[in-house]
Every structure is written in C-alpha cells, then in structure tokens.
Amino acid sequence: MKFLNINYLKTGSKRQQQAHKELIDLEIMEKLAIYKPLLAGTIPIGIDIPTSDLDIICTCKNHFKFSTELIQLFGNQKNFMIETKLVREIQTTITTFDGAFYPIEIFGQHIASTKQNAFLHMLVEDQILTHKGKDFKEKIIALKKEGTKTEPAFAQLLGLKGDPYIELLEYNL
Numbered sequence: 001m002k003f004l005n006i007n008y009l010k011t012g013s014k015r016q017q018q019a020h021k022e023l024i025d026l027e028i029m030e031k032l033a034i035y036k037p038l039l040a041g042t043i044p045i046g047i048d049i050p051t052s053d054l055d056i057i058c059t060c061k062n063h064f065k066f067s068t069e070l071i072q073l074f075g076n077q078k079n080f081m082i083e084t085k086l087v088r089e090i091q092t093t094i095t096t097f098d099g100a101f102y103p104i105e106i107f108g109q110h111i112a113s114t115k116q117n118a119f120l121h122m123l124v125e126d127q128i129l130t131h132k133g134k135d136f137k138e139k140i141i142a143l144k145k146e147g148t149k150t151e152p153a154f155a156q157l158l159g160l161k162g163d164p165y166i167e168l169l170e171y172n173l
Contacts, residue, residue: 003038003039003040003044003119003122003123003126004038004114005029006019006020006023006029006039008044009023009039009044012046013046015043015048016043016044016046018101018102019039019043019054019101019102021101022054022099022100022101022102022104023039023054023056025099025100026074026099026104028056028104028106029056031073032056032058032073032106035058035059035060035066035108035113036058036059036112036113036114037056037057037058037106037113038056038057038058038113038114038119039054039055039056040055040056040057040116040118040119040121040122041053041054041055041118041122041150042144042150043055043102044122044126045122045125045126045129046129046137047125047129047137047140047141047144047150049141049144049145051103052102053096053102053103053104053105054099054102054103054104054105055105055107055118056104056105056106056107057107057108057109057113057116057118057119058106058107058108058109058113059108059109059110059111059112059113060093060108060109060110061110063084063091063093063108066093066108067082067084067093067095070082070093070095070106074095074097074106077097077098077099077104078097078098079096079097079098079103080095080096080097081095081096081097082094082095082096087109088117088165090109090110090111091109091110092107092108092109093107093108093109094106094107094108095107117165117169120169121150121151121165121168121169124168124169124171125150125154125168127173128154128158128171128173131173136157139157140153140154140157143156143157151164151165151168152164154168155167155168158171
C-alpha cells in the first residue's frame with residue numbers, strides 16, 4: 001500500500017513534493033520511527049488547499065513519554081504547542097508547529113497508526129476519489145476552500161446522514 005511510507009510523494013504534485021521535502025528535512029518519520037508514524041489527511045490524496053497541514057499519526061502507549069520526546073525533538077520549532085486530551089473518548093497527544101512549507105500536526109493515540117480514524121478516513125476518501133473522478137474531487141476541494149472540513153464535505157456530496165466521521169467509515173462504494 002502506497003501510504004505506508006512517504007516515497008510516493010516524491011513523484012506527486014508540487015505540494016506533495018514539498019511535503020516530502022519538509023518531512024525529510026525535519027527527519028520527522030525517522031525521529032518518530034518507534035511510534036510507527038504515517039502521513040494522513042488531504043495532502044497524500046491530493047485534495048489539500050493552501051491552509052492544509054501535514055498530519056502525522058503515531059501509535060503511542062505512554063503519552064507522558066511521547067510528549068517528552070516531542071518536546072525534545074521539535075520544541076524549538078516555530079509556534080510549537082502540545083496537549084494531551086480526549087478525542088472521541090480516546091486519550092490523544094497532539095503537537096503542532098510550523099514547518100518551512102506547512103503547518104505540522106503530530107497526533108498520537110494508543111491505537112495502531114493503520115487503525116486510527118485519520119488513516120482509515122484517508123483510505124476510504126482515496127477510494128471514493130478514484131471511483132467518482134475528477135469532477136467530484138474538484139467539488140470536494142471547492143467545499144474545503146469554502147471552509148467545510150474534509151469528512152463533512154464528502155458526506156455532503158455523497159448524501160450521507162448522521163455523523164460524517166462515522167458514516168464515512170461505513171461507506172460502501
């Protein structure tokens with residue numbers, strides 16, 4: 001599966017190539033290797049907008065240790081912030097800072113990276129985009145530029161009812 005490492009970004013769009021350079025320059029994937037980092041979100045699937053960030057999800061069992069390491073590794077980055085809180089009833093550590101090209105968000109939960117909702121949403125969205133084609137993709141990007149978050153944009157165009165974050169995971173092509 002192409003999303004398990006970032007090599008596919010090297011031959012992608014200009015923004016994907018910039019994302020690859022950012023991740024390599026900051027050595028994020030290498031520095032966080034023990035946490036099984038994966039890039040998720042809109043940039044990997046080409047529906048990003050100028051304000052999109054790099055979402056790196058990690059598997060983290062000990063949030064105190066994870067937080068301490070993130071502070072040591074990236075605490076000197078511009079606009080660095082870190083917090084641990086509940087996200088959908090799951091303890092989550094979120095770190096944000098500014099890279100050279102993108103805002104960066106590192107997201108840690110005690111769930112395998114490949115099983116986290118951010119990654120699963122991206123896989124479903126990628127399948128939908130492949131199935132629905134260019135016009136659908138352009139409509140998603142337009143909604144995002146208007147301020148609609150990614151999952152709600154998909155839900156709106158697909159006519160899904162209820163919580164878009166849950167409905168999207170259950171969507172069948």
